[in-house]
Amino acid sequence: MENFQYYTPTKVVFGKGTEDQTGQLVAEQGCRKVLVHYGSGSVVRSGLLERIYRSLDKADIPYVSLGGVVPNPRLSLVYEGIELCRKENVDFILAVGGGSVIDSAKAIGYGAANDGDVWDFYEKKRTAQGCLPIGVVLTIAAAGSEMSDSSVITNENGWLKRGYSSNYARARFAVMNPELTMTLPKYQTASGCVDIMMHTMERYFNRCDNMEMTDGISEHLLRTVMKNAEILMSEPDDYNARAEVMWAGSLSHNGLTGCGTDGGDWASHQLEHELGGMFDVAHGAGLAAVWGSWARYVMDAAPKRFAKFAVNVMGVAPESDDTMTAVKGIEAMEEFYRTLDMPVSIRDMGIELSEEQMRELAEKCSHFGKRTIGCIRKLDTEDMYQIYRAARG
Amino acid sequence: MENFQYYTPTKVVFGKGTEDQTGQLVAEQGCRKVLVHYGSGSVVRSGLLERIYRSLDKADIPYVSLGGVVPNPRLSLVYEGIELCRKENVDFILAVGGGSVIDSAKAIGYGAANDGDVWDFYEKKRTAQGCLPIGVVLTIAAAGSEMSDSSVITNENGWLKRGYSSNYARARFAVMNPELTMTLPKYQTASGCVDIMMHTMERYFNRCDNMEMTDGISEHLLRTVMKNAEILMSEPDDYNARAEVMWAGSLSHNGLTGCGTDGGDWASHQLEHELGGMFDVAHGAGLAAVWGSWARYVMDAAPKRFAKFAVNVMGVAPESDDTMTAVKGIEAMEEFYRTLDMPVSIRDMGIELSEEQMRELAEKCSHFGKRTIGCIRKLDTEDMYQIYRAARG
Structure with missing residues (x-):
């Protein structure tokens, strides 16, 4: 810890x-x-x-x-x-x-x-x-x-x-x-829910042992947002569901879900920031579009953590090895994004990335080679390019 | 909410x-x-x-x-x-x-x-x-x-x-x-853990619908303290266990576990305060000594809540009716207190309450008839006396 x-x-x-x-x-x-x-x-x-x-x-x-x-x-x-x-x-x-x-x-x-x-x-x-x-x-x-x-x-x-x-x-x-928040369009509500979840997931995926108190709060927060996001897709006026999501949004990013960790990974956020800068996409939607590709690219560096996520958050039955469980968890999260009509690739947002644009995004994201991002696995310009490429769809 | x-x-x-x-x-x-x-x-x-x-x-x-x-x-x-x-x-x-x-x-x-x-x-x-x-x-x-x-x-x-x-x-x-906190005697560590749990339990037991975010955080906090309290009974130098308990202690009483509730019950605390004033007992131990008697006295007013506690916190298998599940949950909590060598009655603390003392405690606790305590069930002087009587052992 x-x-x-x-x-x-x-x-x-x-x-x-x-x-x-x-x-x-x-x-x-x-x-x-x-x-x-x-x-x-x-x-x-x-x-x-x-x-x-x-x-x-x-x-x-x-x-x-x-x-x-x-x-x-x-x-x-x-x-x-x-x-x-x-x-x-x-x-x-x-x-x-x-x-x-x-x-x-x-x-x-x-x-x-x-x-x-x-x-x-x-x-x-x-x-x-x-x-x-x-x-x-x-x-x-x-x-x-x-x-x-x-x-x-x-x-x-x-x-x-x-x-x-x-x-x-x-x-x-x-x-x-x-x-x-009741009058928000469905897409914006869904995008907000993804953003909320990602603030916790960015912290949850880290390389230290973490803290039981923090892990449990994070896992519960994610399950609660998922459950209430689904309610809001059909019942946008449900006060309790709106309240659960709203409070989760604050707790997700006020520091609580990072206590005792090494700070978290944050690579998905960095990758999305460049997308948002270039294409003006909704932040949560952009995060949903890149997360799966990021997760598959880095999960071998922390299979136990991804497997824990799969079981405790996504309700996946544990497989015989962590990597298999991890993959099922990533798939389940992408499936959840789909139920919210959120993208799971950049193409899903109506954006056809050119080779040049992917290179440009990676260059910008690495501050033109001056920084790496992430902690689960440190990502350089080439890694970023590969993730954009996988996320292109 | x-x-x-x-x-x-x-x-x-x-x-x-x-x-x-x-x-x-x-x-x-x-x-x-x-x-x-x-x-x-x-x-x-x-x-x-x-x-x-x-x-x-x-x-x-x-x-x-x-x-x-x-x-x-x-x-x-x-x-x-x-x-x-x-x-x-x-x-x-x-x-x-x-x-x-x-x-x-x-x-x-x-x-x-x-x-x-x-x-x-x-x-x-x-x-x-x-x-x-x-x-x-x-x-x-x-x-x-x-x-x-x-x-x-x-x-x-x-x-x-x-x-x-x-x-x-x-x-x-x-x-x-x-x-x-590593040099604390076992009794004080255990008493502290009970105090921490009770700050959450006082808020958890209330008469409103509550909030999912809050309930889940509370239930996880209680499970985490129980698990780590048991570790500390045999491994007082376990840093991670000390850290989980210490952080849980702050989160338990900073307001987080009360968000969206009506404020909670707090009757056990009020009952213990008078015991502490009269006999100078360790606060957590005093709480453990009265809690079960309080819980049995009031549970019929909120059987669903007590049953939820039994299942989600104490890991009790649900019975056919909530009251039966509730009783099992209370018994399981008392059993847990015993594993920490905590009292489950006032006699367990070496105090033999006289009839007169029980009346005096109830009078003081009700500010001489000027207030009731609790919200699950509002308790007057006579109720307080009955709970002290049941808790006497």
């Missing part, structure tokens, strides 16, 4: 009607002016944004707004947000939306609290020394950004998707009303 | 050698002077206190010390600590020990940060408006006070044991090195 730190300072306010507490929660943070950050028109159309404004008004908190965040949030809007914060003396950012909005809010927070180009942090050239405090009203269960330390931004200049993580950006509070 | 709040701001620094980071962790809090609070000679004899002092010296942090905390920590020492904090301008309290030391530190923190008598909070006469910041170096896995909002103090004037809970007292950090 490895030493670990666990730090989740975000105050979660979970349940029906909790968005009406937003103004009060912001007021508790003692700030002067809020930037309300959001995405597309859906929070406007649903009336949520209006309710949030009323809640801020009631708490006598002045605010400015910046909408327009898109999936795979863009650096250009981050720059705009930083400028707005400086001009308006904003000292608190309220993200109303899903992972893209929260990640964009974190990036704006870094930029407003530090000198120089915020992209430096995402390029790992510098370390942030602070971040404006962030609050969240969550509308999509997926990224787990509401409790995580991470933020992923896409730079349109070269379509590079890069992540930066720091405890400074952990949200002060997260308002989580599962009802707000 | 109920609405809930989840707030665990404590930074956990877990693993071998982590106590050497204490000075640095205190320094990050930006305080001027620390009160180092501890219990008996064991932290002196082991050299731990000296290492902590060195770590504080290295970080240039001045400190004063106050030892002498005993199990069921006393109000008189809390008063002494408050006076010392005021005299020495202490602005941070470092608790080096187990639950008693941490609870005492929290009470001192309340007293130093608020005017008037600190006991008022424990008597629920007033609400604390703040608390000095607390840090923890944990040496006993049991109470979960290192991440919880609660503190239990015994007033020698009447031997009343009372609890007070507030987010103000959540520790800023908790240093958790499982090695520090």
Whole structure:
């Protein structure tokens, strides 16, 4: 078992009607002016944004707004947000939306609290020394950004998707009303469920002995998301199913499922980030498309772990050797993805990768040969190419 | 599923050698002077206190010390600590020990940060408006006070044991090195394991539908503690077993195992608190002594829940009706307590309760008829008396 730190300072306010507490929660943070950050028109159309404004008004908190965040949030809007914060003396950012909005809010927070180009942090050239405090009203269960330390931004200049993580950006509070996720289209719900599962699976697949407490929590989380994701495919308004998935989303990425491990593998995420940067695919769908190919490529380095996953999570009957059990587990997960209408190859997303594009993805993912990814098996540019090739379909 | 709040701001620094980071962790809090609070000679004899002092010296942090905390920590020492904090301008309290030391530190923190008598909070006469910041170096896995909002103090004037809970007292950090718990006597280790389990069981037994995520985490936590408690009876130096139990102790009482529930029952704790106040028994042992009698007294009000516990936690084969399954689960838990040499009656602790004492315990526990306890079944003074009577043995 490895030493670990666990730090989740975000105050979660979970349940029906909790968005009406937003103004009060912001007021508790003692700030002067809020930037309300959001995405597309859906929070406007649903009336949520209006309710949030009323809640801020009631708490006598002045605010400015910046909408327009898109999936795979863009650096250009981050720059705009930083400028707005400086001009308006904003000292608190309220993200109303899903992972893209929260990640964009974190990036704006870094930029407003530090000198120089915020992209430096995402390029790992510098370390942030602070971040404006962030609050969240969550509308999509997926990224787990509401409790995580991470933020992923896409730079349109070269379509590079890069992540930066720091405890400074952990949200002060997260308002989580599962009802707000009921109107999500089926594809986005499914994609969110895959994303949630992958945050736990990335940590679960590692090379150390791990911790029983952590393994059991992870396995239960995965089984719970699978069960409730299937319910949501036919009953999108099932409050309890929405709530289970939403809470699992936060626990999956707040650090809990990594305690006592070596940090996890994360290669699937890195491989998907480049796909998302190049093709703007839904993150969860992209993860589903590459995971099986990654798993088959690396499983020989940790057959016991993959076999444990197969038995405890996927309910596979153990075979005479771990590798056979492992393969059945991978197949069962792909079968599950199919039941959610999630892709299990890149072609399933309607993308026909050319030879050149696969090479380009691998080059970008390895930062042009400057890094390897993964820990189950360390992957270099050629390995990445082989996995993209297998995942092409 | 109920609405809930989840707030665990404590930074956990877990693993071998982590106590050497204490000075640095205190320094990050930006305080001027620390009160180092501890219990008996064991932290002196082991050299731990000296290492902590060195770590504080290295970080240039001045400190004063106050030892002498005993199990069921006393109000008189809390008063002494408050006076010392005021005299020495202490602005941070470092608790080096187990639950008693941490609870005492929290009470001192309340007293130093608020005017008037600190006991008022424990008597629920007033609400604390703040608390000095607390840090923890944990040496006993049991109470979960290192991440919880609660503190239990015994007033020698009447031997009343009372609890007070507030987010103000959540520790800023908790240093958790499982090695520090290896020298604990077997009885204390077992008692700690019971305490840990009971923090989850108190929440698990409730009258609402609950949450799948929470139920599964709770059931896994209980199974993990049971398994590793048994290992520790013969292998007290098993690092992984110590670590599983220690981490389970924090997760059991930081709020995670109560998410989505109605808060839980807590009657066993209330019944034990009076026993602890009157006889100074080890908390976990006292809980083991009353739990079975409580469970049999209330199980008819929630047979499904008790049956689920029996099957998922105790591994009992389901009977044709829930009540029969429930009884088998209670018996299995008592059998488990016996394997740890824990009492399953008050007599097992060497205490022969008189009729008068049982009446007195029930009167104190109901605050002289002013409150009921429990939620599975609301218990009045007479119910409490009946449970003490059944638990007498």
